[in-house]
Amino acid sequence: MNAIEIKGLKKSFRGMYALNGLNMTVPVGSIYGFIGENGSGKSTTEKLICGHLVKDSGTIKLFGKDYTDAGVRVKIGALIENAGCFPGSSIYVNLKMQCLNLGIENADKEISRVLKIVRMEEHANLKFKKCSLGMKQRIGIAMALLGSPALLILDEPINGLDTDGMKIMREILIDITQNYNCTVLISSHILGELEKIATHYGIIRQGKMIQELSAKEMEERARIFVSLKTEDIQSAYKILKQKFKNVRIDDDHIKVFDEEDTEGIVKYLIENNHVVSEVKKNKVGLEEYYIELMSKKESA
Numbered sequence: 271m272n273a274i275e276i277k278g279l280k281k282s283f284r285g286m287y288a289l290n291g292l293n294m295t296v297p298v299g300s301i302y303g304f305i306g307e308n309g310s311g312k313s314t315t316e317k318l319i320c321g322h323l324v325k326d327s328g329t330i331k332l333f334g335k336d337y338t339d340a341g342v343r344v345k346i347g348a349l350i351e352n353a354g355c356f357p358g359s360s361i362y363v364n365l366k367m368q369c370l371n372l373g374i375e376n377a378d379k380e381i382s383r384v385l386k387i388v389r390m391e392e393h394a395n396l397k398f399k400k401c402s403l404g405m406k407q408r409i410g411i412a413m414a415l416l417g418s419p420a421l422l423i424l425d426e427p428i429n430g431l432d433t434d435g436m437k438i439m440r441e442i443l444i445d446i447t448q449n450y451n452c453t454v455l456i457s458s459h460i461l462g463e464l465e466k467i468a469t470h471y472g473i474i475r476q477g478k479m480i481q482e483l484s485a486k487e488m489e490e491r492a493r494i495f496v497s498l499k500t501e502d503i504q505s506a507y508k509i510l511k512q513k514f515k516n517v518r519i520d521d522d523h524i525k526v527f528d529e530e531d532t533e534g535i536v537k538y539l540i541e542n543n544h545v546v547s548e549v550k551k552n553k554v555g556l557e558e559y560y561i562e563l564m565s566k567k568e569s570a
Contacts, residue, residue: 271334273298273421273453274319279328281314281477288314290477292328296455296470301447303468304457305560311477312457313350316423319455320348332421347419347452349427353410357399361390361409364398368413384412387450388442404435411442415452422446424456428463436460440467465556473563481563492553493562495527496535499548506544513538523548 274296281289289311296302306312317323319330319337330337333345355364362381369377385391388408393401401409407427414422428439444467446452458464471488473481483491499522500506507524510517514535516527526535536546554562 271298272296273300273333274455275331276315277329279315279318279330280326281318281323282326287477289318292474292477293479294472295482296453298333298453299447299451300469301443301454301456301467303464303471304455304474305461305464305471306474310474312474313425315474316348316350316425316455316457320346320350320423322350344417345420346423347414347417347421348423349407349410349414350423350425353406353413355398355409355413358397360395360397361385361401362394364409365412365416368416372417374417380416384415387415387445388412389438404431404438407431407435407439408442415446418450420452422452422454424454426458427456428458428460436463443467461557461560462555471556473560475564488556488559489553492555492559493527494530494551494553495525496529496532497550497552498524498526498535498539498546500524500539500544500546502544506539509539509542509544510535
């Protein structure tokens with residue numbers, strides 16, 4: 271069974287389509303990285319799933335049932351835009367009010383549970399306005415986790431976080447899926463961080479899904495490249511272009527794609543009077559894969 275199945279989803283605003291026939295499949299138990307440029311339809315999709323917007327046409331199924339089904343709606347937790355907390359109230363009071371809204375019994379036990387999940391159990395009495403951005407994001411996730419949802423929808427939860435904040439967020443999201451039977455749909459522009467946790471990806475453009483794949487499939491499709499550094503980058507680049515098909519300059523490195531013979535490449539440069547100061551073999555990551563996919567679509 272899939273946590274989310276979307277077919278032919280359309281949503282327009284003032285005659286302009288934000289979603290134009292979107293198809294999407296999110297497996298149960300996955301961390302699904304939802305990727306796309308600004309205005310591609312990510313937030314619109316998430317708001318439709320949550321019932322914050324009304325679709326024009328198409329179908330949305332959650333755990334095999336229509337997304338309007340009352341039994342399935344209680345299985346959704348979401349953090350879209352911000353936590354919606356009262357600044358002058360403590361973390362505990364904000365969570366207690368949300369428990370009352372949701373009709374959760376034994377609220378204190380539930381608050382203790384979610385604060386432990388987001389590593390905030392020692393800060394329950396801290397006022398929300400005194401929390402850092404990372405803490406506020408974790409409080410938002412704690413709010414979304416009240417009632418033990420089976421599906422958690424997060425819109426850009428790691429944007430603006432420092433290195434420690436992103437590390438904690440990664441640990442929390444992995445913990446949620448592995449130990450609390452929760453599927454996570456997460457959108458983010460920070461693809462390097464997303465790559466560390468996502469099990470599946472959906473790449474959206476102009477309201478349409480252009481590719482869905484698992485992390486394993488992306489790893490298998492990722493192109494191998496040799497990265498080099500020389501004193502005269504431009505000259506070395508021209509030399510390599512004479513022998514190798516896919517070569518490009520990226521920052522202060524030359525990358526030779528679809529080649530595994532590191533020694534052969536270095537030897538060729540030495541024979542042409544170029545000293546190589548740095549060399550390593552690698553695979554294209556999520557960010558480069560995404561950029562390459564987008565460039566292919568633009569040229570198609």
